Amino acid sequence: MNKTIVLLLSIFSLISCKTSEVGILVEKGLLIQNAQITSPENQTMSPDNFIVVDGDEIVYVGKDKPNLKGSFTIIDARGRYIIPGLIDGHVHVTGTDALSDEEELDNPEIVKKFREQLPKSYLYFGYTTLIDLGTAKPERLTDFQKTEIRPDLYYAGGGAVIGNGYGLSNWKDDIPNFIYQENEDYPIPEKYLKENHTPKAVAERIAASGAIVLKTYYEPGFDPTQPRFPTPSKALMEELKTEAHKNNLVLVVHGNSLEAHQFLGNAKVDIVAHGLWNWGSHRLDSTNAIPEEIKQVLDVEIENNVGYMPTLQVINGLRELTDSDYLNNPELEHVFPKNLIEYYKANSNVMYANVFGGAPKNIIATNFNRISNQGKINLKYMFDHGGNILFGTDTPSSPTFGNPPGYNGYLEMLEMEKAGVPPSKILAMATIENAKAFNLDQLYGTVESGKKANLLVLNKNPLQDITAYNDIEQVIINGIPFDRKTFSAQKGAE
Template identity: 75%
Template sequence: MNKIIGLLLFTLTLISCKTSEVEIIVDNGLLLKNAQIISPEDQTISSNDFIVTAGDSIVYVGEKKPKVKGAFTTIDANGKYIIPGLIDSHVHVTGTDALSDDEELQHPELVKLFREQLPKSYLYFGYTTLIDLGTAKPDRLVDFQKMEVRPDLYYAGGGAVIGNGYGLSNWEDEVPNFVYQENEAYPFPDSYVKENHTPEAVAKRIAESGAIVLKTYYEPGFDPAQPRFPTPSQKLMSNLKKEAHKNNLVLAVHGNSLEAHGFLAEAEVDVMAHGLWNWGNHRLDSTMVLPMEIKEVLDAEIKSKIGYMPTLQVINGLRELTNAEYLDNTELEHVLPKPLLDYYKANSNIMYANVFGNAPKHIIATNFNRISEQGKLSMKYMNDNGGKLLFGTDTPSSPTYGNPPGYNGYLEMLEMANAGIPLNKILAMATIENAKAFHLQKRYGTVEAGKKANLLILNKNPLRDITAYNDISQVVINGRPMNRETLSAHKD
């Protein structure tokens, strides 16, 4: 039906060029008038424009008042600002924030409530498109996509982890797309066929699953007292990149350390799925100066035009386990079901101990504040020197309630703005830059005819005020307008 409407629209538009009248026939459409549309590409703001959608697509954007026929709803956007829906290019939608697998089994009612609210929580803060960068529970991706009201969801195909490495801690883990690397100091189990775990086989299988990303990892581990995880060789990474591109996949790689970023800059991967906050032997001091070795690695990433996700909230979310007042934040009531929020409050000390043991909270908080500042400095250097910044939060990144869905993205934006990233850049990276990096620009990233009808109607100008992203009047998802309050977990 949408293709027929699009063809009809094209014909009618050609005719209207001669008659100076734009006539559009829609079915299940939307007419927005008096629209101030912000372009994420050049930051221009049109005034008194009209937008017409049909089904889930934008079919007209222009100054001329269209003559719309058929079934449609009219919205007067006078005094408001229209931007494309936001894209979070690094999420994990299949777990329950801060709950282990055992806790999920013990509290199925909390899991059910969380999963029902999850897509609405992302929409509440304007995230109309998500990219899941890895899951051990692919069936839950299907469950998410069955939700009536939800963001558009894309995904990486199961995670091309290195055999016996980070993300595959033992051979009993169910990660079907692990990549076998020759000459590692571990035996390959007889239960697997090596030919099924080559870069060629894994990339082909991931592409056939419908994924748009091949996600792999460079992670030697977080505890220097423990043996290192196996990490990919340059030859293996080169082969993964070649096979990913052969299958029209984006190569995104986990890595947050100086060692990882140095390796991946040399490999010229497509996307660094984390910022450089782990500086190895370097530590941020009172001078707040970026060490030369850090600059050199970031310069290499800039030169290679590697997409760089700062993911500042990974560190901040862990730090919130030390903050007794965090769970009293009323914003959480919009994105978390009350019973789950109550569970977090009752078990916050246990959750802290599960992650940090008996370590004093003030010491943990101090260390994470320093690491967070290191991440911000790296991000600012990338921005100031022409780096390719992308918006991704890694929500939720670890067993913490400090990365709530949707709200975590808004907090990431606040951190970026506070660190000196221009507001126009934040808008671009969360829309058109993400769309381009993940080959989705034909359908997302700008407000144009032919794009997906995923729009935000804001009460403030996001180029002047970062809090505009928390002052949303309506969310339009797949052509369906929704008042923001209807998406809240506590709308009643």
């Protein structure tokens, strides 16, 4: 935050005059006038507000005209809507191009262009704050943070994977923060010291790395014909929660099955990083009813106020691998460099086979549509019963072109609306509710004095029309306004 502001609190309340002026001395700033603020906490502000930004901080919001001293950029926002910058609570910025390590080595030019574009793609769709929920390559977070104009990035660092569990089968060496859990089938390899892999040691290491989240996993596996991955015991999860909180870390746990949500709801973790779309032996039928057993699991999560990230785009993004027309969507040209789209087009069948093997595309598409609908029906249930729903896309969830950076957030919002969540709730989740969930609400989530000047100028009212999130006029990041189109990948190609 810019601490150089000098606030002149001389308020010229002119007696017997209806208008008053607020004197503000700013070194270098931004003035937004005629601002219709559409903030989740104050949704019906009149269209005659002033917003004053000093450096990267909002220093004034109000109807009284500020009497400004200093040099200012002025935005006349008449007829437009100002909202806080959006927060995606679940991304992975280090793996977003969906290429394998080998493919990246073979295509350095594609990778270079993509990494340059990645921060801009998030900004193009208004995402000014990202939470990276786990990476095998923490050094790439630093690369992302070196970009001059980019979303603010917070992270979990290397995930606290359960020893030899999901994400760490065969004790790969590149996840340094694994948790060792006694298990006679999987003794810890000799080269590791057990005391370096206790919840306490791992939480302290993660906090020292600058992370704000401790991310762990409850994933028995996706293929019932294969042996189960080890999952954390109740006692271990309790210890992880205690150690995470001692180190001011938010405990976020991967889980998307009935078994995982049942365990995590009862364990009262802070946030489950996925919706409950995997219904176990249950199937959504034409009645669209939620089975009683699923309802009971959701009820426990609601009762315990566990954060629930629907991440509907995980399933949709995988389904897109079955759609030969998907890569012709013109929106993709704003977020993927041209050479990457061409690469995807040339390799889409290989990418499909890498994920789904020889399974027929029409069967995969039908199944994934059903699973997607299971996720949406659960989301509506959570909303109707006061669940603590948070906004996260899991971009990218897997090696697919179906989770495009930035655009994936917009698609997630469209899906949420389709599920029956009202626009006011969608705005709140993607701003203040995410900010609170990650203990970032001092900085983000509303248009208020003292908060960071990450703002969006929209051409439509997002409370009336969800497509407002794809009709952004300007993105203000760190107090500096940019025309949205400067962030388009098409711009980079010119």
